[in-house]
Amino acid sequence: DTAVSQTPKYLVTQMGNDKSIKCEQNLGHDTMYWYKQDSKKFLKIMFSYNNKELIINETVPNRFSPKSPDKAHLNLHINSLELGDSAVYFCASSPRQGIGELFFGEGSRLTVL
Amino acid sequence: AQSVTQLDSQVPVFEEAPVELRCNYSSSVSVYLFWYVQYPNQGLQLLLKYLSGSTLVKGINGFEAEFNKSQTSFHLRKPSVHISDTAEYFCAVRNSGYSTLTFGKGTMLLVSP
Numbered sequence: 001d002t003a004v005s006q007t008p009k010y011l012v013t014q015m016g017n018d019k020s021i022k023c024e025q026n027l028g029h030d031t032m033y034w035y036k037q038d039s040k041k042f043l044k045i046m047f048s049y050n051n052k053e054l055i056i057n058e059t060v061p062n063r064f065s066p067k068s069p070d071k072a073h074l075n076l077h078i079n080s081l082e083l084g085d086s087a088v089y090f091c092a093s094s095p096r097q098g099i100g101e102l103f104f105g106e107g108s109r110l111t112v113l
Numbered sequence: 114a115q116s117v118t119q120l121d122s123q124v125p126v127f128e129e130a131p132v133e134l135r136c137n138y139s140s141s142v143s144v145y146l147f148w149y150v151q152y153p154n155q156g157l158q159l160l161l162k163y164l165s166g167s168t169l170v171k172g173i174n175g176f177e178a179e180f181n182k183s184q185t186s187f188h189l190r191k192p193s194v195h196i197s198d199t200a201e202y203f204c205a206v207r208n209s210g211y212s213t214l215t216f217g218k219g220t221m222l223l224v225s226p
Binding site: 031033043045092 | 214
């Protein structure tokens, strides 16, 4: 069983559309994250949730809305997609807030045309 | 604030040669340091971590790193690389009190025969 799984792995869509990426972890961790990796491979934190509560929102446009229905799931919904949203989005989890390393999913490659 | 500098964007090396990937961090408080590897089209995998204790840390795949507080460095080393080590390597830092990792811009290790 994959520890942190994301779907879909690839997503190609037109500008202006709305799309979602789903993430699930089966590690029993309390904290989950979304990171964005741009075309130059730079990784930047977007959001962090601890036990379903938003704890970090790093100057991300409000077109991006994370949702955590329970502590094992963290989904990312993006409205009105723009060309600059094209990137690989990584979900990650850690045992508790500020504790230990992050465990990453395989990534979801979003291409906006 | 926490930040990481990876001085080399690309390191070419021949198979069976030793390699060092450099990482410097900035912090005024206690830090936790990590090295991750990313193979093409995959997620990030933890190579090793420094949380406390011995400054020489051994990781998977024969890699090791040394935490040097006076030089604020955490360089990654391997005595003899393989073709399969070709990948992007990321150094990351978390200050005590922060819940997220801040990543460097990555170093592409290119191993040729």
